[in-house]
Every structure is written in structure tokens, then in C-alpha cells.
Amino acid sequence: MAESAHRTTARILDILELVAEHPTGLTLADLSRRLDIPKSSLHPLATTLAVRKYLHYNPREERYYAGESLFVYGNKFINNVDILEKIRNVLLSVNQKINETLYFGVLSNLDVLYLIKMDLFSQFRVVSNIGNKLPAYSTGYGKALLSQYSPRQIEQFFPDGKLKSITANTLATVDELNAQLAEIRRTGFSYEKGESTEGIQCVATAIIVDGSYLAGMSIAVPEFRYTAEREIQFKSLLLEAKQQIQKIISEQRNQWIYSGEFV
Amino acid sequence: MAESAHRTTARILDILELVAEHPTGLTLADLSRRLDIPKSSLHPLATTLAVRKYLHYNPREERYYAGESLFVYGNKFINNVDILEKIRNVLLSVNQKINETLYFGVLSNLDVLYLIKMDLFSQFRVVSNIGNKLPAYSTGYGKALLSQYSPRQIEQFFPDGKLKSITANTLATVDELNAQLAEIRRTGFSYEKGESTEGIQCVATAIIVDGSYLAGMSIAVPEFRYTAEREIQFKSLLLEAKQQIQKIISEQRNQWIYSGEFV
């Protein structure tokens, strides 16, 4: 299927993504240079994107900024998936028992994508990381999801055998990763010790329906609050929530739009 | 400037928006019919959008769904605007004093667009309406923002003099709206009594910097918890927050990407 992509479509997406990554804005000439597209070609695309509010053009400083539409339609997506609402409720009940941060998300190629975050109720979410991506191998539930693949497949995903480090604790080699994945396959639980965020430990597990690894969830706790006894409680709550979520998804299997597989 | 929009760009955005509105998915033929574009023209666009994860194609049921990318880049947008983070902190301090729902948003043509919602801390956000739009005249801070326009301009915005109703309490005519706007201009405060959501009352105000109406905020309370005494407290907190936010925005005026004006 290795499609020869439609050039204009690819260009439009390139524009949107580039602008989304640059909060300080970009001029038309900036876009032209960075995307290697003639200004005259970019011009009608950019003006149309601005009319539709996917971009915001400030005429005074001659800069394009990310527009509201991407945000508007992106949130429609996440709010419409009503299965996610049910999953939020499951997470909520866990959250109320332990009052620690919960994450729920899926694999997106070799990254994890956070779909739901549920914070401590003592402190409000100020900076959210919903919609963020991180390398799967650096996170608790990412590793749980990677455990569906054989050691050989994992090796193929990382041809040079090395893993880019996020913190000082990130696993460094495919061999270390495969060792952990074997253990995860055996127990069903995955652990993260400050591998994506310094000072945060996680217990995590994958959501598996009919043998397909569809999603993952984790409990994230600051090191100093992470004890052996609490870990036992966390795992028991995770297991319970996992079964509930698996039931929810299997009842509305067709509504689960994520393949959950590496494409 | 009434640009003759770039057809292909408009088509791509039409596809994205249509699919975002249809959680149950659409076939290529559905898209073709609804957008009045030949299937053969749509095909390369849709496959490219799918490769880039803006669409998700389920080959078994031959349907396109909203993909994750819109969500991913939409959230990048909202998280990158660091001025919003500071505003969230101001709202948070208000929220902690009264424990009621707060909204913050901007005008988007004649709608309000919710950028921030802060819930009661006793109950978790399960269904969010961040990213949603509502007619400005039906909401508290929407009316506060509309008050920047003269009665004549308001009349021009609604040429037939009638306002589409959202609930039984929505203002019905431009004359009623203009009467309220005059009062809002005088006092700086705006009220909503179940006009967008049955049973919810709001007090609201506009954020105004150098004479420009940039954004709005509101406190939303269930009717039975809305008393005259609390209203006094709400207005005092709104005023304080308003001044703080105006200060924040005026200090980073160039970072405020919204014109705040009807375009």
C-alpha cells in the first residue's frame, strides 16, 4: 500500500504541524524555507487555512500562528468517542480510592499517546499532557503494550539496538527492554522508575481484548509515596479496572477505533 | 480580501470536519455524496490523511474515522500558549475560594469558544466541553464580549432580528439582546439564566486590554446554589481575577493570538 502521497495534502498537514510546534509564529517566508515550498505555492494554501481558522495570521507582524480550528475539531474527536467516557468513569473510581495520577492511552507507532489523564483531586491540572506522545519504551504502559511483540520484532523496531534516553533512568538498549518485556508477558504488569519523568514511578498494564493489545493504563506516583504495600494495592486496583475496561471495549468492540498495533 | 479559497485545501478541511462530526464513521462514498466531490478525487486525499493519522481507515468495514493527529496537534496548540497557563492559575485561585465551575474563552465570529473549563473539585470532569462553541448571545461571557459592539452593529450581525433558541430561556430577539448589552456596558457584568444550559446561572465579565475586548470569563452555578449574597461574592472575585488576567495579557500582549474581534 506504500502510497505515493498526495502532495498538496501532505503540504497542508506539514504547514499545520509546523505551525503547531512553533508558538511564536512563522512568516510565510519561514514556512517556505522550512518546508522547501515556493512562497507563491504556499500563499493560497495559507490564506485558505487562515480563513478556516486553522491558522491565525497577524498582519502587523506578518506571522502565522496555530489557529483555533485544530483545537476545536481535535476536541470533538476526543469527546465523541463515548467509550472513552465510560473508561473515564472507571479511572475515576480508581482515582478516588488512591488519589494518585492515572493515565490511559494507546500506541501510536512506537510512541504512546495519552488520551486520558486523571490528576490527584487535591491539586488541579494546570499543565496537561493529554495529546502528548512519548517513546513507548520509556513509559509504564508503553512497555506493557510493547510486550505483545516478540523479541525479534522489537529488535526490528530499533535496528541499531539503542534506545534514545529521555531521563537518566530510561532503558538504554533493546536487550534491557526485551528482558523487561519477558517479565511483563509473564506477570501482566509493567513498571517504570523515572524513565520518562524524573522522580515518578509507575505500575501499568495493557488492555487486551480477544488477544489484541488495544490500550494501556498506569498509576503514576512520586517516588517518596511509592511503597511496597501500596504497590500491592495499585496492582489489585489496576487488575480490577483492567477487567472492567476490557469488558466495556469488548461490548462495543466496533467503537474502538484504534488498531492498537504498530502500523 | 474575500479570497477565492484554494479548492483542494478547502476540501481537505471539509473532510476533516465532516469526519470529526461523525463518530460512527463515513465511507469514501459517504464523503463523496456529502461533500459533492467525486470519489476518484477524494481517494488520494483520504489515503494521505489516513497515512498521516488525521483519519483512521477501518478496512474491514470500509469506513473512515477521525484520527488521532487532529487531537495531538490541537492539544499542542492549547498547551503551547503559555499565557493560558498563567490564566489557569488565576482561575484556580478563584475556584478554590468558591468551588464552582469557571469558564474562560474567546469570541469566534459570533460564537464563544471555550478554552478553559475548571470544574468543582468535588466532582471530576467526565464530559468536557473544552473546544465547544455556542452562540455568543446565549452565554454569560458571550454577551459580555458582544457588548463591545454598538446596537447598530449587533443588528447587522443578526439581519432578521431573531436569535436561534438553545433553551427555553435563550433571548429571542436582537432588541432584548441590545437591552442587556446596554446594561452590561454600564456595569461591566453580564448575567445568564439558563440560556445555554437549563438550570445553570452565570455571572460573567469581559477581559479588556487597551480598549480591546480579548476574552471573557464566567462563574457557572446551578440555580439552587445561586443566591443574591453569593452573587456579590462572585462579582468581587470576577473583578479581581479580571484585573489580574488583564495585567497578564497586557504584559505579553503580543502572545495573545486572538483578535477578539468579529472578523
Add this chain to the structure above:
DNA sequence: CTTTTGTATTCGTATATACGAACTATGTTC
């Protein structure tokens, strides 16, 4: 088993779009 109706996909040519060059406008440098 044949027909109908639904889907996606392919292909050659008509057509909309892209692009280089030239241009305008504004601000900066010397």
C-alpha cells in the same frame, strides 16, 4: 446461481494548480 447494489480502485485526458520571475511595500543599514 444471477442480479443488484454497495464498496474501493485504476486510468487517460481535461483542467485546476504550482512555480519562477517580476513586483510592491516596509523597514533597516550605511
Add this chain to the structure above:
DNA sequence: GAACATAGTTCGTATATACGAATACAAAAG
């Protein structure tokens, strides 16, 4: 104030793209 950068904009033609018709394939109906 002349010279130089910076930006956005316009235009005619070369070229990539769009589209109708035809194809393929699957499922449902007769």
C-alpha cells in the same frame, strides 16, 4: 537618502491533479 533586506503579492505558463468512465470485488437480494 541610497542601497539592501525583509516581507507579501501577482501573473502566465508548465505541470501536477482532478474527474468520468470503466473496473474489480463483496455482500445482499431475487
